[in-house]
Amino acid sequence: MASIINKPVLYSYWRSSCSWRVRIALQLKEIPYEVRSVSLIKAGGEQHSNEYRSVNPMEQVPALQIDGVTLVESMAIMHYLDETRPQRPLLPRDCIKRAKVREICEVIASGIQPLQNLTVLIYVGEEKKNEWAKHWIKRGFSAVEKLLSANAGKYCVGDDITMADCCLIPQVFNARRFHVDLRPYPTILRIDRELENHPAFIASHPNQQPDCPPEATK
Amino acid sequence: MASIINKPVLYSYWRSSCSWRVRIALQLKEIPYEVRSVSLIKAGGEQHSNEYRSVNPMEQVPALQIDGVTLVESMAIMHYLDETRPQRPLLPRDCIKRAKVREICEVIASGIQPLQNLTVLIYVGEEKKNEWAKHWIKRGFSAVEKLLSANAGKYCVGDDITMADCCLIPQVFNARRFHVDLRPYPTILRIDRELENHPAFIASHPNQQPDCPPEATK
Known part of the structure; x- marks a missing residue:
C-alpha cells in the first residue's frame, strides 16, 4: 500500500476541531502520518x-494526502480511512447503529461546527461572536444529548469508539x-470524561500539536 | 422486509433542500413512501x-421512519438507504471516488446549507439575511465547482448519479x-440542466410536493 512507503500528510491546525476529528481517526487506526501546520490566524x-x-x-483544514490523492472534508476523510484501513x-457493523453514529456526526458536523467556526465568527463580528457560537452549540448539544440517551453505551453508540x-x-x-x-x-460530559485519558485522544489533542503555542497549554 | 409491509414515512417540507435530498434518494431507489408535511413557517x-x-x-426536517426506526439527518438517511437497499x-464502488462524492456532499451539507437554512436566517435577521445567504452559497459553490472540474463526468462524480x-x-x-x-x-449549471428532466428529480421537486402552495408554482 502506498501509505507504507509515503507517509500520509495531514494539513492541520492545532485548535481546528475538524482537524482533530481526523487526527483521532488516524491515531485510533495507528496510521503514522506527518503534520503540516496551516495557521488559521497568521497573516490573515x-x-x-x-x-x-x-x-x-x-x-x-483538514486535508489529507494519502494513497496518491488529496482528500478534504473531515467526514469524507474518516469514511475513506475506515473503508481502506x-x-x-x-x-x-449493524446498519441501524451505523445510521445512529452518522446522525450524531451530522448534528455536530452540519448543525453545530459550521456555525461556530472561525470563518463564520469573523463574518459575525467581534461584538456578537461569543453569544452567536454559544447559541448554536447549546441548540446542537441539546439534540446530541437526546440522541445519546437512546444510543450511548460506554461511548456515543454502544461500547466501541466510533x-x-x-x-x-x-x-x-x-x-x-x-x-x-x-x-x-x-x-456528553460522561463520554468526554471517559475519553479524556484515551491514548488516541491524548496524542491528537490540540495541546499536543507541534503548532500549539506554549501559552495555550498553561 | 418491514418496509414492504409498512411504507416508510418521510417527514418533509416542500422547500427544504435537506428533505429534497432524501426524496431524490427514495425516488432513485424506487422505494414507495408516505409524506407527512411539517410546515417550517406555519404557527412559528x-x-x-x-x-x-x-x-x-x-x-x-427530514426524518424518516423506516424498518421500525426513526432516522434523522439527510446524509445519515441516504447512507442507510444505500446500505440497506x-x-x-x-x-x-471505488473508495477514492466514494471519497470524492462525500467531499462534494460535505461542502454542501456542512459548508453551505447550514449557513443559509431558515433557522439561521431568522437569527441573522430580515435586513441582512439575503446578503448573508448569498455570501456562503457563493463561497461554497466556488469550491464545489473546483471539485467538479476534477471529478465530474455526466454527473458530479463520473457518469452515475450519486x-x-x-x-x-x-x-x-x-x-x-x-x-x-x-x-x-x-x-454546476451543466449538471443541473442534465438532471432537471430526470424522473426522480422531477417527482421529488419542491413544486411537486403535496404541501407546495399553488402560488409557488406560478
Missing part, C-alpha cells in the same frame, strides 16, 4: 494562500472555549 | 411542536431563490 490565515487553495478549494473500525466520538470530543473542547455551561448535557 | 414552525420534537430533537447505488447529485441540485434551487448569479459555475 494561511488557508487562504494560493498554495493552500490548490490543496483545498474550501480554504480550510478496516483495523479498529469507526462504524458499527466516528461519533471523533466528532463529539473536539466539539466539547470548542464548547468550553466559548464557556458553554455543559451541566445540562450529562451524557 | 411545526418542527418546534412537542409532537415533532419527539421525532427529531434537532427540530428540523443496494439497488441503484448512490456511491461508487449522493453528490442528491445534494447539489437542491442547493442550486436554493441559490436561485437567493438570486445568486450562477454563471461563474459552469459545471
